[in-house]
Amino acid sequence: MRKSIILIASILSVFFLIRTNSKGKQITNHLKGIVKNTISKPSYINESGDSISTRVRVPEGFKRVTYPQGSFEEYLRNYKLKKYGTPIINFDGSEYFAQHWHDAILEIPVPKNGLQQCADALMRIRAEYLWNKNLQHKIGFKFTSGHYCSWKQYAEGYRPKINGSKVKFLKTTNANYSKSNFYNYLNLIFTYAGTASLHAELPKVKIKDLKIGDMLIQPGFPGHIEIIADEIMNDKGEKMYLLVQGNTPAQNVCLLKNFEDIDISPWYRFAENEPVYTPSYYFDKPVFIRFK
Structure with a gap:
């Protein structure tokens, strides 16, 4: 027990020293996720799953939203994953400092030139996807x-x-x-x-119209962006989503946990004009865009 307390205290100490949001404020809600992740495993994760749709279970009362076979939405939902527990590796071969943020690593090679950022x-x-579809x-x-x-x-x-x-x-x-x-x-x-x-290029999407493939974005240099990789809905029409990101420095593409609402992690809910907290970024005024 004493070792567990020391471990949690060490994690929190390091977190306070190194993690801030885009405005320099500490994202204290992440602490809940770090502590819970230290003492228990997420209930919606199937460690043997080798794709997004098989790695993440659906909460009771929800079903995956259906999309046409061969669509970009289905392509993302069934994206292949590395073995559970694989660490996030930077383009230079080093391990990323934060290994508690993700529940999956996508099978996307990371070029050693460091260009493939978020x-x-x-x-x-x-x-x-377009290449593989002969488009x-x-x-x-x-x-x-x-x-x-x-x-x-x-x-x-x-x-x-x-x-x-x-x-x-x-x-x-x-x-x-x-x-x-x-x-x-x-x-x-x-x-x-x-x-x-x-x-600047892509059309904006309202929360009520979100679907797989839409991207949560904060433009800038570098700014940040994350993509919706799965979508579920219940009988009331309430929806939840999974988020995937690349990052800076260039590194493995990962499926993010949800430290703001740990009871549904890694699923996310979105609401109009409500900020979105993700493990590596704070979207104060969330904007979603869609590939044409």
């Missing part, structure tokens, strides 16, 4: 400058010539439609796009 990881998920012509994102850069354009050999906020696309190389060149394209997107460009 928004980048979600753009990669979207782009890979490569729909792959494209705007730079922070507002200039649209499509995979089709890049594959044809066009490259951006950037001068401050001015961008021109010039054909400078032979066409290359290979998968390896696709990842070269994504590295370019990771360099010149992010939360600010996604916030």
